[in-house]
Structure formats: C-alpha cells, structure tokens
Amino acid sequence: MARITVTVNGADHTDEVEPRLLLAHYLRDKLRLTGTHIGCDTTNCGACTVLCDGLPVKSCTMFAVQADGREIITVEGLATGGQLQPIQQGFKEEHGLQCGFCTPGMMVAATALLERNPDPSEEEIRWALSGNVCRCTGYVNIVKAVRWAAQAMQEQAAPEEPATRQPATEQAATR
Amino acid sequence: MTTTMPGPEIHGLGHSMKRKEDDRFVRGRGTYIEDVVLPRMLHMALLRSPLAHARIASIDPSAAAELPGVVAVVTGADLAAHNLAWMPTLSGDTQAVLATDKVRFQGQEVAAVVAEDPYVARDALELIEVDYEELPAVVDPHAALRPAAPVIRDDKEGQDTNLAYTWEAGDKAAADAAFAQADVVVSLDTHYPRCHPSPMETCGCVADVNAATGKATIYMTSQAPHAHRTLFAMVAGLPEQNIQIKTVDIGGGFGNKVPIYPGYVVATAASLLLDRPVKWIEDRTENLISTGFARDYHMHGELALNRDGRMLGLRVSMVSDQGAFFADAQPSKCRAGLFHIVTGSYDLTAAHVTGRGAYTNKAPGGVAYRCSFRVTEASFLIERLVQNAAYELGIDPAELRRLNFIRPEQFPYQSATGFLYDSGNYPAALQKALDAVGYDELRREQAEGRAQGKLMGIGIASFTEVVGAGPHKDYDIAGIKMFDSAELRVHPTGKAILKIGVQTQGQGHETTFAQIVANELRIPAEDVLVQYGDTDNTPYGLGTYASRSTPTAGAATAVVSRKLLDKGRKIAAHVLECSPDDLEWQSGRFVVKGTPEQAVTIQDVAFAAYTNHPDDLEAGLEGVTYYDPPNMTYPFGTYVVVVDVDPETGVWTVRRAVAVDDCGVRINPMIVEGQLHGGLAEGYGIAAMQLITFDEQGNCIGSNFMDYLLPTSWETPRFETYAMETPSPHHPLGAKGVGESATVGSPAAYVNAVIDALTHLGVRNIDMPVTSAKVWQAIQQASP
Ligand code: FES
Ligand code: FES
Numbered sequence: 001m002a003r004i005t006v007t008v009n010g011a012d013h014t015d016e017v018e019p020r021l022l023l024a025h026y027l028r029d030k031l032r033l034t035g036t037h038i039g040c041d042t043t044n045c046g047a048c049t050v051l052c053d054g055l056p057v058k059s060c061t062m063f064a065v066q067a068d069g070r071e072i073i074t075v076e077g078l079a080t081g082g083q084l085q086p087i088q089q090g091f092k093e094e095h096g097l098q099c100g101f102c103t104p105g106m107m108v109a110a111t112a113l114l115e116r117n118p119d120p121s122e123e124e125i126r127w128a129l130s131g132n133v134c135r136c137t138g139y140v141n142i143v144k145a146v147r148w149a150a151q152a153m154q155e156q157a158a159p160e161e162p163a164t165r166q167p168a169t170e171q172a173a174t175r
Numbered sequence: 176m177t178t179t180m181p182g183p184e185i186h187g188l189g190h191s192m193k194r195k196e197d198d199r200f201v202r203g204r205g206t207y208i209e210d211v212v213l214p215r216m217l218h219m220a221l222l223r224s225p226l227a228h229a230r231i232a233s234i235d236p237s238a239a240a241e242l243p244g245v246v247a248v249v250t251g252a253d254l255a256a257h258n259l260a261w262m263p264t265l266s267g268d269t270q271a272v273l274a275t276d277k278v279r280f281q282g283q284e285v286a287a288v289v290a291e292d293p294y295v296a297r298d299a300l301e302l303i304e305v306d307y308e309e310l311p312a313v314v315d316p317h318a319a320l321r322p323a324a325p326v327i328r329d330d331k332e333g334q335d336t337n338l339a340y341t342w343e344a345g346d347k348a349a350a351d352a353a354f355a356q357a358d359v360v361v362s363l364d365t366h367y368p369r370c371h372p373s374p375m376e377t378c379g380c381v382a383d384v385n386a387a388t389g390k391a392t393i394y395m396t397s398q399a400p401h402a403h404r405t406l407f408a409m410v411a412g413l414p415e416q417n418i419q420i421k422t423v424d425i426g427g428g429f430g431n432k433v434p435i436y437p438g439y440v441v442a443t444a445a446s447l448l449l450d451r452p453v454k455w456i457e458d459r460t461e462n463l464i465s466t467g468f469a470r471d472y473h474m475h476g477e478l479a480l481n482r483d484g485r486m487l488g489l490r491v492s493m494v495s496d497q498g499a500f501f502a503d504a505q506p507s508k509c510r511a512g513l514f515h516i517v518t519g520s521y522d523l524t525a526a527h528v529t530g531r532g533a534y535t536n537k538a539p540g541g542v543a544y545r546c547s548f549r550v551t552e553a554s555f556l557i558e559r560l561v562q563n564a565a566y567e568l569g570i571d572p573a574e575l576r577r578l579n580f581i582r583p584e585q586f587p588y589q590s591a592t593g594f595l596y597d598s599g600n601y602p603a604a605l606q607k608a609l610d611a612v613g614y615d616e617l618r619r620e621q622a623e624g625r626a627q628g629k630l631m632g633i634g635i636a637s638f639t640e641v642v643g644a645g646p647h648k649d650y651d652i653a654g655i656k657m658f659d660s661a662e663l664r665v666h667p668t669g670k671a672i673l674k675i676g677v678q679t680q681g682q683g684h685e686t687t688f689a690q691i692v693a694n695e696l697r698i699p700a701e702d703v704l705v706q707y708g709d710t711d712n713t714p715y716g717l718g719t720y721a722s723r724s725t726p727t728a729g730a731a732t733a734v735v736s737r738k739l740l741d742k743g744r745k746i747a748a749h750v751l752e753c754s755p756d757d758l759e760w761q762s763g764r765f766v767v768k769g770t771p772e773q774a775v776t777i778q779d780v781a782f783a784a785y786t787n788h789p790d791d792l793e794a795g796l797e798g799v800t801y802y803d804p805p806n807m808t809y810p811f812g813t814y815v816v817v818v819d820v821d822p823e824t825g826v827w828t829v830r831r832a833v834a835v836d837d838c839g840v841r842i843n844p845m846i847v848e849g850q851l852h853g854g855l856a857e858g859y860g861i862a863a864m865q866l867i868t869f870d871e872q873g874n875c876i877g878s879n880f881m882d883y884l885l886p887t888s889w890e891t892p893r894f895e896t897y898a899m900e901t902p903s904p905h906h907p908l909g910a911k912g913v914g915e916s917a918t919v920g921s922p923a924a925y926v927n928a929v930i931d932a933l934t935h936l937g938v939r940n941i942d943m944p945v946t947s948a949k950v951w952q953a954i955q956q957a958s959p
Contacts, residue, residue: 020294034210035203037426039375040459044880047375075203088201092193095849099681100200101207101375101426122893130889133880135375135427136681138852139888 004068008033009077017064024048026064027074035075035104039133046132049105050074056112058131075104078111086152087111087145096145098136106132110146118157119150185763186701187694188908191845194686195701196679205424208379211394213452216381217246219442220296221455222286222303223465224278227314227536227873228327229307231274231285239288239302244295248303249287249445251275259444261330262410265434265653266510268339268501269331270539272437278307279327279499280538281875282464284437289445289453312873313337316473316496316533327499327534339501339532344515345592350527353488357479361564366942367552369471369496369537369867370860371463371877372544373885374680376426378436378466379456382443386450392419395439397708398432398678399718402652404710406435411443422708428680429857430542433504433720434467463883464875467504468537468867469544471496472552476517478560484570486579488525489591491517491556495532495541503541504720505548506650506657512549513641515592519557520601520639520811521579526591536873545857545918547642547721558636558923559940566934571618572927573609576637577602587904594641596809597911598901600837605637607897608813608835617817625935630820630954631830634928635813638920642912643726643808652717656803659727660714663692663735664797667785669778671696671703676716677728678708682914683846684724688732690842691908695736696743696777697763714799722810722912725842726903731802733907738798743780746796749789750775808903808911812836814855814924816892820932825951827929829859829892834921837899838913839906847913848896854917855894860886861918862925866944933957 001016008031015030027033027050038060039047048060051073059072078085087107090096097103106129113120113128120128125146126139134142186192199205236248251273254260261269274285286303290296313319313327319337328334354360380395391413397403400420408415425432442455457466472493479488495511497503505512511530518526543549561579565572580601581588588596609615614633621631647656660676673692677684689703707713716728740760747765748755751773758765765780767773775783784796817831834855841847864884867877877883902909922943929945930938936957941949 018294028209032212033203034207035205037207037376038209039377039426040880042459042879042881044885045375045459079202084198084201091201092197095194095845097197097200098683098849098853099375099425099427100196100205101681103200104203107201126888130887133375133885133887135373135429135857135885136853137849138854138856138894139891140852140894141849142888 002065004065006067007071009073019063019065021064022060023062023064023067024059027059033074033076037101037104039101044133046105046109047102049108049132051108051112056109075108078107086149087114090145090148090152094141094144094148096137096142102132102134106134106142110149114150114153118154120146185693185697185699186690188690188840188842189844190690191843192686192690192700194683195689196683196685207376207424207426208381208394208396209456211381211423213381213383216452216454217289217291217449218293218296219287219289219445219453219455220293220300221284221438221461222300223461224274224281224283224285226278226307226309227281227312228310229278230310231277232306232308234286235304236286238304239299242295242299242302244291245288245299246291247289247445247449249273249289249441254444257444259411259440262435262440264500264502265504266501267507270500270502272440276330280536281873282461282538287441287445289449312536314535314537314869314871314873316494316535319533319535320494320531327536337534339497339534340510342510342530343528345527346525347527349525350488350490353525354479354490357487358482359480359567360477361480361560361567362475362477363560363563363940364475365556365559365940367470367472367474367555368943369468370544370865371468371867371883372429372431372542373463374427374429374431377457377459377462378432378438380439380442381452381454382446383452384443384446390417390419391443392421393443394421394423396425396432397422398428398680398720400678400708400710401676401715402655402717403435405655406653410440420710422678425680430469430504430544430546430720431467432680433542434502436466459880460878463867464878465538467540467542469540469542470552474552474556476556476560478564480564480568484568484575484578486521486523489518489523491528493530495530496535496537497532497541498535498537498539500539501532502539504543506644507653508649509548512543513547514549514553516550516594516639516641517553517557518590518592519554520581520637522581522585524591528592537869543721545854545915547640547915550640551919554638554919555923558638559926562927562930563939566939572635573605573614576605576635595806596639597806597903597905599639599809599811600899600901601637601811604811604835604837604899605813607899608815608833611895611897612815612817612831612833628822630822630932632818632820632928632930632932634816634924634926634931636920636924636927637813639809639811640916640919641807641809642722642915643804644721644723645807646805647803655717657717658801658803659716659731660799660801661728661731661735662714662799663739665698665739665781667782669698669702669781671698672706673703673732674706674713675728675732676714677719677724679719682719682724682850683843687842687846688729691729691732692736695733696740698777722914725910726804726808726906726912727802729910730804730907731800734802735798735800738800739796742796743777745792746780746783746788747775750779750783750787805905808839808906810838810911810913810916812916812920814921816924816928818928818932820929820950822954825947825954827947827950831895832892833895834917835897835899836913836916837901838916839903839911840900840909841898842908842910844898850914851896851917852894854915855921856886856891857918858921859892859925862922862943862945864944
C-alpha cells in the first residue's frame with residue numbers, strides 16, 4: 001500500500017492505495033466521483049479523460065500513485081456552484097450528447113482545448129477530440145457544442161476583465 | 176375558473192426542445208451500471224476460454240478458491256446442479272451459461288470468481304486450472320455446412336450437422352419466370368462482415384437476491400427489461416413477481432444490450448447462493464469477443480432487367496454465420512429477421528430469397544445492430560446490386576433507380592416478399608439529395624477528372640426500412656407479442672407522470688415522450704415526467720431496439736393521452752355545467768361553444784378529477800394503453816456520398832455525405848437529426864473499418880479498440896442532413912421509427928462511392944470494410 005495525497009476538484013484527499021490501482025478506479029470507487037467513465041482497456045476511447053495539472057489525461061492509463069501531489073479536475077469539477085460551465089451548456093444547447101457516456105471525457109478534453117485555443121476551427125476541434133470516441137452522435141453536434149462554448153466564453157470575457165472567466169479554465173490556466 | 180392560456184411553452188410535436196435528461200449527464204451525474212454500489216456487494220469476474228473449440232477434460236478451481244478475498248468460484252457443474260448450465264436464446268436455441276462439456280468459441284464463459292474486490296476476482300481467474308482437449312475449429316460457414324465438418328452442437332439431440340436453420344421468402348416460380356425473360360442478369364457476391372455494436376458502456380449487472388424477502392432486484396444493462404424479467408423467471412425458475420429489473424442509465428445499446436448474457440445469469444445465481452449482491456461488469460475485450468455481434472451474412476444476389484433498365488426480378492441466397500449458438504435477437508418466426516425487405520425501394524414484382532444459418536466456432540449473437548433485424552444486410556445488397564446493374568446497362572445509377580422506384584401513388588404497396596409498405600415518396604427523396612449534392616456538376620467533374628487520372632466517385636443509396644415491430648400476428652419475442660405500452664397519470668396540480676415499456680439508451684425518451692403528451696394534452700413537456708426501466712413501476716413492454724419505440728410506445732402514449740382527454744371532456748362538462756358535446760377542445764382548454772369566456776384549462780380539469788368529479792365517473796385522471804400496431808412503418812431516404820480516392824495509396828476520403836431522410840412526422844427534429852448523425856457515423860465505420868474477424872484457429876481478431884477500429888471525430892465525415900415528411904397513415908402521430916435509418920442506408924452509399932470512383936477500371940466490388948489496402952489492390956489489378 002502507498003500513501004497518496006491528491007487534489008481533486010479543489011479538495012485534498014489522502015488515501016492508502018494499492019500501487020496497481022488505476023487513477024480511474026481511485027476516482028470512481030474510492031472518491032465516488034462516478035462521472036469519469038471507463039469504456040475500454042486499451043487507452044483508445046477517452047471516456048476516462050480528466051485534467052491532471054491542467055492537461056487532459058486518460059485516467060485509465062495512470063496509476064493513482066502517479067497522481068500523488070497533483071491536481072485533478074474531473075467532470076464533477078467543471079460546474080461551479082450549480083452553474084454549468086459554457087462547455088456543459090454548449091453540449092446541452094447543441095445536442096452534443098445522447099447516451100452521455102462519452103460526454104464527461106469529451107467535455108474535459110474540450111475544456112483543455114479551449115484553454116490553449118479559445119477560438120478553435122472545426123478542424124482543430126476534431127483533431128483535439130480524436131482521442132475520444134463517441135458512438136451516438138456522429139460528432140457533428142459535439143463540434144458545434146465546442147464552438148458554442150468558445151463563443152460564449154469569448155462573449156463573457158470580452159466586455160470584462162479576464163478574471164471573470166469560468167473558474168475551471170482559470171485554474172487550468174494558472175498551472 | 177381560470178381561463179387564461181397556459182403560459183409556458185408547450186413543446187409539442189415538431190419542437191426541437193432541449194433534452195430534459197442532459198442536465199444530469201453534463202454534470203457527470205448519470206447513473207450507469209458501474210455506478211451502482213450496494214451494501215455488502217461482491218464482485219464477479221468470468222474465466223473465458225482461450226480456445227475456439229475444445230473438450231473440457233477437467234476444471235480445478237481449488238487454488239482460486241483459496242486466494243484471500245475470494246468468496247466463491249462457480250463452474251458449469253455447480254450451475255448444472257441447479258439446472259442452470261444452459262439457457263434458452265431469443266431465437267429458440269440453447270446457449271451454455273458456463274461450459275460443461277465443450278467450449279465452442281474463444282471467449283466462452285467457463286467459470287466465475289466472486290470476490291470482495293474486483294482486482295482480486297481477476298487475480299483469482301489466473302489460478303483456475305482448466306484442462307482442454309483441443310478440437311478442430313470451424314471458422315468458415317461454408318465449410319461448416321459441408322458434410323465432413325466436425326459437429327459443433329453435439330449437445331443438441333438430433334443435430335448431426337452445423338445447419339442452424341433454413342429459411343425462404345417470396346415466390347420461386349415467379350422469380351424464375353422473370354429471369355427467363357430478362358435481357359440482362361447482374362449478380363453480386365458479397366460478405367457483409369461481422370461487426371460489433373460496441374456501445375461506449377459495456378454490459379454488466381448488479382444482482383441482488385435477498386434471501387430474507389425472496390426478492391431478486393437485478394440492475395442491468397437491458398434494452399428490454401420486461402422481456403428480460405419474464406425470461407429470468409422462466410430460466411431461473413424464480414417467481415416473476417419477485418424479480419425486478421432496473422436499468423438505470425444506459426451508455427448506448429445499438430442492439431448489444433438486447434440478449435441475455437451468461438454473466439447476468441451467473442451473477443444472479445451467485446447472489447442467490449451467497450445471499451449478497453454481486454456485481455459483474457465486463458471489460459471491453461469481453462464485450463467484443465463474447466456479446467452480440469452483428470451481420471456476418473454471405474450473400475449472393477441476382478437482379479434481372481430489361482435492356483431499357485426495367486427491373487423484372489430478384490433472387491437472393493445467403494449463408495449466415497451464427498457462431499456457436501443461434502442467438503439472433505429477433506422475432507421468433509423470423510429466422511433471418513426481416514431480410515426479405517431486400518426488394519428495397521423498387522417495384523420488383525418477382526422475388527425469391529433463401530437463407531441457411533451455419534454454426535461456427537465463433538461468438539453467438541446476430542443482434543440487430545442499429546438495425547431492424549437484418550434489414551441492414553438486405554438494404555446493402557439491393558443498393559449495391561442496383562449500382563452494378565446501372566454500370567452493366569450504361570444507365571446513370573440515379574436514373575436506374577428513378578425508373579424502378581415504387582411510385583408515390585402505389586402506396587400502400589404490397590411487396591413480392593410479403594410486406595405492406597405504408598407510405599413513401601422515393602423519387603422526391605432522391606431528387607432532393609441529388610440537388611443538395613449538385614449531382615450533374617459532380618458527374619461532369621468526374622468525367623473530366625478521369626481523363627487526368629483523378630479518381631472521384633459518387634455513391635447513392637435509396638433505402639427503405641421496415642421498423643416498429645410489430646403487429647402481434649407476425650411478431651413476438653420468445654412468444655411475447657411485440658405490442659408496447661404507456662401509462663399516464665395527470666396529478667391534481669396538472670403535472671403528469673408517463674410510464675413506458677420501452678427503454679432509452681440515449682435516444683432521449685424523457686424528452687420525446689413528454690412532448691407527445693404535451694402535444695395531445697397541451698400540458699407543457701416540462702411538466703411531464705417520463706419513467707421507464709424499472710419493471711415494478713412501468714407497464715409491460717418489449718423494449719427499445721429495431722427503431723420500435725416511437726412506432727409502438729409513442730403511439731401508445733398518444734392513444735392514452737387521448738383517452739384521458741375524453742374523460743377530461745366529461746369532467747369539464749361537469750365543472751362548466753354543460754353537455755360534453757357543447758365543448759370544444761382548443762389548445763389546452765375546453766371551451767363552451769359560442770361562449771368563449773366559459774372555459775376550463777386542462778390543469779383545471781385535472782384538479783377537478785380529484786376534487787370535484789361527477790358522480791357517474793371514477794375519480795382521477797389516469798389510464799394505460801397497450802398498443803398493437805396495425806402495420807410496420809417504412810422510413811426511407813436517399814444518401815449520396817462523394818469520395819476522392821488517391822490512386823497511389825488507395826486512401827479514400829469522404830468529400831460530401833448528404834442524407835435525405837423521411838421518417839414521417841418528427842416529434843423532436845433536433846433529436847431525430849442527432850440519431851441520423853450517429854447512424855451515418857456508424858455506417859461509415861462499418862464501411863471503412865469496423866471488422867471482427869478470426870484466424871484459422873478461431874482466434875478473434877478485433878478483440879480490443881486497437882484492432883477493432885471505431886471512427887473518431889477526425890475521420891468521420893461532416894454530414895449534411897435534410898428532412899422530408901411523408902406521414903405514416905396508420906400511426907396516431909404519423910411518425911415512423913428513425914434510430915437506425917442511417918446505419919441501414921449509408922454503408923451502401925459509401926461503398927458505392929468508392930466503386931464508382933473505380934468503375935471505369937472495371938472494378939465492381941470490394942467487400943467491407945473497404946480499407947485503403949483493398950482499394951489499392953483493386954487499382955493494381957485493374958491497371959497492370
Ligand atoms: S477507458 Fe478508454 S481510454 Fe480510458
Ligand atoms: S453520447 Fe453516447 S457515446 Fe457519446
């Protein structure tokens with residue numbers, strides 16, 4: 001057993017874990033954050049995507065012990081105070097989800113994209129999300145959802161200071 | 176009495192209301208099967224056969240049982256003691272739950288470990304010792320049907336070959352006569368390869384059999400919870416009233432979650448024996464190698480035509496590869512599903528179709544993967560044949576279709592194989608698609624490009640689907656007729672709860688079905704809660720697959736709403752002290768004819784139903800309807816795909832993908848369009864990359880997402896969708912099913928496009944998946 005301390009969605013967690021425990025299982029089973037899904041055994045599907053120190057990672061392919069001392073954001077950390085983040089709102093507005101199973105990973109990957117590229121083209125969105133598989137939507141509306149979020153975030157940011165931007169991306173930006 | 180118009184938006188038919196279910200999903204707060212955790216819950220893992228065909232000499236579970244944390248190891252022998260080693264399939268065959276005599280495919284369930292921890296359960300699998308005596312594997316269905324082939328199903332009395340079934344439709348004599356008169360016969364041999372639906376969530380369950388209460392609560396990934404409850408009762412011998420199936424949220428189904436899998440049965444048996452909840456979640460490899468595959472049809476088609484392009488007759492024979500158990504999830508009379516829809520959109524008055532199913536050493540399944548029972552294979556075959564016939568006759572493929580379409584005035588149309596098409600306008604759909612893509616201009620570009628060695632192709636598919644099973648006289652699952660149901664209660668405050676027998680897996684039932692109620696009763700869709708997936712709390716229904724929810728339960732919802740409205744009229748008359756005949760229903764209000772200020776809203780009526788109902792009427796505003804559709808519905812459309820092929824590498828890329836779909840009246844156009852996008856992407860995946868295949872020993876190739884390729888956002892085409900609305904004449908809302916149209920129709924469009932790019936080189940067929948390697952090879956062979 002190994003002792004780890006991980007910051008997840010802003011809260012510190014210290015736990016004894018087996019060295020072989022996957023980060024995805026740690027989040028799901030230990031912390032009961034079940035929004036992070038598992039869709040494959042081979043790092044292909046991206047359903048398990050979380051932000052680790054601001055970068056999108058596939059949490060099925062990282063051990064919990066590797067997250068020691070790091071900051072993790074899961075889908076549950078996107079909305080703040082009951083308020084949906086633009087990316088979440090975009091998925092709803094543009095019908096970017098059907099069964100919802102790929103959605104947390106998609107939204108997390110898209111969050112990371114918008115952080116480094118606030119105004120991505122369709123091409124850039126499709127490339128950034130190509131590590132995340134969706135079986136329901138055919139991706140058309142996922143692309144639209146990300147565009148919706150990009151626009152909404154720009155509109156929010158434009159008239160005011162950058163400090164009013166959405167907290168989740170702000171956290172990623174400071175890293 | 177309030178007489179104001181209802182304030183909030185109603186969101187009835189034709190409104191692209193945002194989905195009610197999305198708020199929990201975008202927060203990561205859905206509850207999928209793996210999220211279900213019960214007190215004292217154990218974890219189960221399954222040991223699977225590494226071999227495709229072998230006799231089991233012995234199984235020694237003792238080392239596994241001794242591993243700390245392991246609670247039990249279950250083998251076939253343990254199940255046999257309870258008469259549970261075998262179970263019936265949905266096609267009337269039997270399937271091993273845990274193997275006792277032989278293993279018959281790689282990945283077959285051999286033993287189960289139940290442990291306190293899922294990692295420990297997996298560790299223990301390695302400690303189970305199984306002694307296999309390997310037998311020759313039969314992987315080719317044609318070879319399987321030869322007399323000398325080793326018999327796979329020696330467990331079945333009287334089964335001395337590998338023939339699973341034979342089947343026939345249409346009129347042989349009529350077809351032969353048509354062929355005798357033909358100027359031209361075009362034939363095509365093609366294999367619609369084995370693929371797998373692969374919803375993003377794999378299958379699994381949490382079985383909780385409580386010895387104290389006798390109640391078995393089974394949380395499971397089920398597209399058909401009520402049917403599964405009945406089957407559990409029959410298989411396990413548990414009293415049906417004590418079985419409760421709960422589905423929670425399902426992460427995609429596409430047919431994969433229709434069958435009952437051994438894992439569900441073993442977990443339930445383990446929970447029964449151990450008196451603790453048992454969770455079983457398969458991993459992706461288990462999902463791919465053992466659960467319901469799709470297609471795997473080897474088809475031979477022949478189309479007879481006049482020189483001027485008039486189609487005279489169709490003959491089709493096929494061999495289906497069923498794997499080790501005939502477990503197609505389909506109506507029991509339909510050995511080859513609805514494959515006889517193979518005459519497609521054409522006025523083909525003579526047709527004959529035969530089929531044989533072969534047992535092989537492969538996983539069982541044959542599920543309707545986003546398809547209404549083998550309709551996809553049929554649609555693919557006819558649309559490929561028509562394209563090749565056009566080349567043979569030197570007629571433009573669009574023109575040949577137009578020449579032979581069933582004309583709008585011919586509906587209802589009786590097909591040569593026994594279907595009664597309800598409605599359609601095929602020429603209009605074709606024209607709309609051709610206009611959208613700019614067909615004539617593309618043909619000009621193609622001709623010019625060919626002179627410069629450019630390879631560009633235009634592929635058309637004008638499909639007709641048959642969905643919405645179904646009329647009880649023709650369709651049943653394991654004897655249960657394929658009606659569906661809706662139960663509606665409007666509460667005193669005017670808010671409603673609708674309970675349905677079908678099961679969403681992402682289709683958005685919580686929204687669409689609320690909109691149907693809203694449309695009928697003018698209660699805002701926001702005020703209608705839709706419930707499903709808990710067999711104790713919903714009316715009996717057959718579930719969601721084969722695009723049947725809207726045709727059956729959607730109709731039931733409209734009908735039950737109308738029943739309530741009839742009762743509401745009597746209550747309104749009582750409140751307004753007039754005769755029901757004096758009332759007019761005006762968008763949400765009963766109004767006294769001629770005195771518009773005298774009116775009650777539907778909310779007023781609901782309140783009165785509980786507070787002031789007439790003496791001669793029961794209290795409440797509640798009803799249930801079991802809807803048995805009079806016919807299937809026949810959605811249709813035309814897809815046009817444009818591809819550019821690199822002559823040096825064979826790589827093909829989709830330049831345009833235009834889809835015109837007519838699924839009758841659209842309840843929520845946004846949701847319909849989303850369904851079409853998904854189907855178009857899956858159709859692309861099947862045409863381009865999704866392949867489950869096997870080596871000579873029966874090892875599954877395509878057992879994980881590195882080998883079984885799924886389209887990502889990068890390669891998936893950017894679809895352009897267009898709508899038409901030809902209502903179904905027999906559906907209460909004029910709606911047809913739609914969830915599968917695009918998976919059914921689009922593979923032929925993609926393949927036709929690639930072939931069209933190469934047709935001047937003499938290429939007439941490339942079997943799916945159309946990989947760049949195959950295309951390159953075809954180019955090489957064509958131009959030495
Ligand atoms: S679960 Fe598929 S990539 Fe992590
Ligand atoms: S919404 Fe179902 S997998 Fe993406």
